Amino acid sequence: MSVPLTAEEVARAALRILGEIAPEADVASLKPDVSFRDQMDIDSMDFLNFVIALHEALRIDIPEADYSKLSSLTGCVNYVLAMSGGEKTT
Amino acid sequence: MTMTKTTYREAVRAGLREALQRDPLVFLMGEDVGRYGGTYACSHGLLEEFGPERIRDAPLSESAFVGAGIGAALGGMKPIVEVMTVNFSLLALDQIVNNAATIRHMSGGQFSIPLVLRMATGGGRQVAAQHSHSFEGWYAHIPGITVLTPATVTDAKGMLLAALREPDPVLIFEHAYLYPMEGELEEAGLVDISKAALRRQGRDVSLLTFGGSLWKSLEAAERLAAEGIEAEVIDLRVLRPLDTATILASVRKTHRAVIVDEAWRTGSFAAEISAQIMEGAFYDLDGPVARVCSAEAPLPYPKHLEDAALPNVEGIARAVRGLLGA
Amino acid sequence: MPTLGADMSDGTLVAWKKKPGDPVTRGEIIAEVETDKAAIDVEVFTTGVIEKMLVQPGEKVPVGTVLAIIREAGQPASAPAPQAGPGRLKISPSARQLALELGVELASLQGTGPGGAISREDVVRVAKAGGMRHETRGGTGEQPLAPVAEAAADRLLRMRQAIAAAMTRSKREIPHYYLSTTIGMGRAMAWLGEENLKRPVTERLLYGVLLIKAVALALREVPELNAVWKDGQAAQSRAIHVGVAISLRQGGLVAPALHDTDRQSLSELMQNFRDLVKRARAGSLRSSELSDPTITVTSLGEQGVETVFGVIYPPQVALVGFGKVVERPWVAEGRVLPSPVVTATLSADHRVTDGHRGGLFLAAVDRLLQEPSRL
Numbered sequence: 111m112s113v114p115l116t117a118e119e120v121a122r123a124a125l126r127i128l129g130e131i132a133p134e135a136d137v138a139s140l141k142p143d144v145s146f147r148d149q150m151d152i153d154s155m156d157f158l159n160f161v162i163a164l165h166e167a168l169r170i171d172i173p174e175a176d177y178s179k180l181s182s183l184t185g186c187v188n189y190v191l192a193m194s195g196g197e198k199t200t
Numbered sequence: 201m202t203m204t205k206t207t208y209r210e211a212v213r214a215g216l217r218e219a220l221q222r223d224p225l226v227f228l229m230g231e232d233v234g235r236y237g238g239t240y241a242c243s244h245g246l247l248e249e250f251g252p253e254r255i256r257d258a259p260l261s262e263s264a265f266v267g268a269g270i271g272a273a274l275g276g277m278k279p280i281v282e283v284m285t286v287n288f289s290l291l292a293l294d295q296i297v298n299n300a301a302t303i304r305h306m307s308g309g310q311f312s313i314p315l316v317l318r319m320a321t322g323g324g325r326q327v328a329a330q331h332s333h334s335f336e337g338w339y340a341h342i343p344g345i346t347v348l349t350p351a352t353v354t355d356a357k358g359m360l361l362a363a364l365r366e367p368d369p370v371l372i373f374e375h376a377y378l379y380p381m382e383g384e385l386e387e388a389g390l391v392d393i394s395k396a397a398l399r400r401q402g403r404d405v406s407l408l409t410f411g412g413s414l415w416k417s418l419e420a421a422e423r424l425a426a427e428g429i430e431a432e433v434i435d436l437r438v439l440r441p442l443d444t445a446t447i448l449a450s451v452r453k454t455h456r457a458v459i460v461d462e463a464w465r466t467g468s469f470a471a472e473i474s475a476q477i478m479e480g481a482f483y484d485l486d487g488p489v490a491r492v493c494s495a496e497a498p499l500p501y502p503k504h505l506e507d508a509a510l511p512n513v514e515g516i517a518r519a520v521r522g523l524l525g526a
Numbered sequence: 527m528p529t530l531g532a533d534m535s536d537g538t539l540v541a542w543k544k545k546p547g548d549p550v551t552r553g554e555i556i557a558e559v560e561t562d563k564a565a566i567d568v569e570v571f572t573t574g575v576i577e578k579m580l581v582q583p584g585e586k587v588p589v590g591t592v593l594a595i596i597r598e599a600g601q602p603a604s605a606p607a608p609q610a611g612p613g614r615l616k617i618s619p620s621a622r623q624l625a626l627e628l629g630v631e632l633a634s635l636q637g638t639g640p641g642g643a644i645s646r647e648d649v650v651r652v653a654k655a656g657g658m659r660h661e662t663r664g665g666t667g668e669q670p671l672a673p674v675a676e677a678a679a680d681r682l683l684r685m686r687q688a689i690a691a692a693m694t695r696s697k698r699e700i701p702h703y704y705l706s707t708t709i710g711m712g713r714a715m716a717w718l719g720e721e722n723l724k725r726p727v728t729e730r731l732l733y734g735v736l737l738i739k740a741v742a743l744a745l746r747e748v749p750e751l752n753a754v755w756k757d758g759q760a761a762q763s764r765a766i767h768v769g770v771a772i773s774l775r776q777g778g779l780v781a782p783a784l785h786d787t788d789r790q791s792l793s794e795l796m797q798n799f800r801d802l803v804k805r806a807r808a809g810s811l812r813s814s815e816l817s818d819p820t821i822t823v824t825s826l827g828e829q830g831v832e833t834v835f836g837v838i839y840p841p842q843v844a845l846v847g848f849g850k851v852v853e854r855p856w857v858a859e860g861r862v863l864p865s866p867v868v869t870a871t872l873s874a875d876h877r878v879t880d881g882h883r884g885g886l887f888l889a890a891v892d893r894l895l896q897e898p899s900r901l
């Protein structure tokens with residue numbers, strides 16, 4: 111129901127949110143294909159807050175079953191684009 | 201991140217074009233947006249590129265075409281409706297305030313209105329009282345809508361794209377004086393429309409402003425810096441929901457606040473900000489909150505009178521000096 | 527000065543949130559106090575009107591020191607109302623606050639601001655010239671606080687020292703016994719998955735709240751574990767306030783209370799848990815949250831740990847540790863199936879309870895987790 115996002119927009123939003131959750135982390139240097147949890151100190155509460163913030167910032171619905179797809183930056187970008195891309199054809 | 205030099209007008213146009221390209225549900229409607237290319241040329245060339253189905257000239261009835269935009273949004277489209285100036289938007293006040301802003305609530309959340317309403321605001325161009333007023337503060341009074349005032353070329357484009365992702369109505373006020381202004385466009389898409397922007401760091405006073413007054417405030421800050429006064433400049437840029445946290449954080453740091461708002465002082469949005477500072481940072485204030493607003497008169501046509509009526513760089517600097525006893 | 531944990535001997539008053547003459551209601555935030563562990567908002571324990579502040583911002587005082595006198599509703603004022611300073615002083619709110627913080631007498635100030643108003647600058651000038659009533663933590667008016675990074679490192683060191691003191695005391699004084707059991711989580715996880723399908727992103731539950739709620743309800747059945755050791759004997763607590771161990775990003779941990787854990791719905795518990803973690807990490811916990819826990823729950827499953835043998839946080843008498851939820855071969859009705867399981871461990875004070883009661887408690891936790899919809 112919204113204008114589709116670009117990969118850069120999603121990545122920027124994801125990194126901004128991660129930076130707010132873990133202020134001590136250098137989010138700019140995260141490897142996009144490696145899971146966040148292997149690169150920074152975040153627990154399930156942090157991850158939940160990440161999903162909630164992503165949901166609020168990008169206005170996408172994220173079923174719990176899909177949480178694992180959001181574990182890395184590349185995963186996030188692909189997932190969000192697939193979600194909003196799917197809507198594009200309506 | 202790439203940067204390109206562009207004008208505010210071109211940035212708005214780039215935002216419109218990108219939205220139209222990215223989403224087939226987006227269309228633009230308003231007076232003279234098609235064949236004439238927009239009163240401020242923001243949609244110049246878009247009719248040729250996207251056709252009359254998506255770039256729609258509307259009859260001279262704000263109530264009718266804003267209402268049509270609300271209907272289209274209810275029907276699943278993503279309309280961008282352009283109203284020539286904020287003065288004329290008053291003809292559509294019923295549609296905006298009684299319909300667009302309320303339908304989500306009155307339908308118990310069943311309907312949403314993803315409408316984006318753009319309009320020019322502000323004075324300084326010698327187009328007299330019926331084209332020059334600033335009513336964005338009035339709209340910021342209304343729950344149910346988001347009120348944006350982009351002041352930079354990046355915000356002009358990025359806020360439009362972000363607005364189109366909102367499920368509820370968004371009003372964008374483009375200060376008409378800014379259309380020919382050049383600036384660096386950050387090609388990074390969406391702008392975060394929940395936060396104010398810190399445009400200049402300072403320690404002595406907070407200049408709180410938005411829209412066309414941002415640039416006057418920044419210039420005043422430069423002038424004051426030469427006198428040894430470091431002013432912080434906050435671009436509020438989202439009037440509703442207001443980012444009070446950023447305002448209070450700045451005031452807690454500098455202990456002084458000057459609000460620059462091109463609307464009239466009495467009952468202004470500047471008054472609201474002042475009240476919020478009083479509520480949230482009273483014990484951090486080292487002096488009364490000051491306001492720089494327009495003279496309490498319909499904006500005059502003659503240049504010297506218009507200049508005298510509007511906030512200006514020296515007036516802002518003077519207000520700061522007065523607060524500091526400098 | 528309230529005690530905000532075992533082995534806290536003193537605290538520094540950072541700021542008053544109220545002033546003499548202000549009415550206060552029980553539970554309202556009255557002051558900010560800095561302890562070895564964190565900056566804490568102090569809640570007032572009674573309803574009334576503040577009569578007098580006895581401790582100034584910047585002062586470090588022992589636990590138990592009276593911070594302020596509150597006149598309870600209905601009581602007459604003990605003394606005539608104090609005169610509100612030297613007449614109508616033209617002073618900015620911030621300057622007044624700063625003068626209070628730096629201990630500068632208002633009468634000694636000369637205003638040089640617009641219209642002769644006293645500004646922050648005027649206060650700083652007098653403070654620098656030695657016009658302070660007493661030593662404050664900052665020294666000069668220019669920089670009343672140590673640089674931020676230094677303060678953070680200092681806080682971390684003091685937190686480490688506080689943890690060291692509490693844990694040493696625990697292991698020295700408390701005869702711990704440990705019981706461990708493996709709990710099948712198949713039903714709980716399946717129920718949670720279904721439940722979360724129905725919930726919007728912002729209201730979804732973490733399995734941790736099921737564990738916390740199960741512990742709280744099991745304590746109703748074995749209330750001896752819900753107690754504090756005081757004056758040589760255990761004092762059972764009627765209310766169940768589960769403290770949850772939260773690791774902090776800069777290092778160290780706190781275990782603040784989720785008040786009346788057993789009486790909150792899972793949704794309430796989740797919202798409050800989220801909020802508690804957020805505030806713990808932002809350093810804005812309330813005094814009652816640190817002083818009230820009647821038992822502690824800790825989980826190290828995130829780190830891949832299977833079994834946790836925790837150290838009891840005095841004066842509490844028990845701690846429950848949970849490991850990671852892992853898939854294991856599990857025998858149910860004579861068949862071996864893969865099933866998620868979690869290891870729950872009770873560390874308990876043998877002066878207060880015996881293994882028999884501890885065992886019953888763990889069994890109750892297990893039983894409660896088999897009926898997740900009733901949690």
